[in-house]
Amino acid sequence: MLKALTEGLATPEICERLYIAPNTLRTHVQNIMGKLRVHSKLEAVAFALRHRLVEPPKSDDSLF
Numbered sequence: 001m002l003k004a005l006t007e008g009l010a011t012p013e014i015c016e017r018l019y020i021a022p023n024t025l026r027t028h029v030q031n032i033m034g035k036l037r038v039h040s041k042l043e044a045v046a047f048a049l050r051h052r053l054v055e056p057p058k059s060d061d062s063l064f
Contacts, residue, residue, distance in 0.1 A: 001028055002048045005041055007057045 004014045015025050029041060038044050048054045 001025075002032065002044065003054045005029075006045050006048060006054050 001014070001018070004017060009017070011022055011025060015022055018025070020028075029044070033039065033041070033044050036044055036047050038047055049056055
């Protein structure tokens with residue numbers, strides 16, 4: 001789930017990828033944020049990247 005957040009996926013995309021309801025996603029994100037002691041999804045992503053819990057997303061060369 002943190003990986004999906006670091007990729008910048010929107011809630012519907014994450015729910016579709018994980019086959020879960022939006023309320024379930026919200027609960028999981030809130031639990032993760034509590035365990036990491038952060039107050040936002042952005043802080044959770046920054047924490048995960050800083051502590052190498054997830055790999056940074058690969059740059060997409062096709063955008064340039």
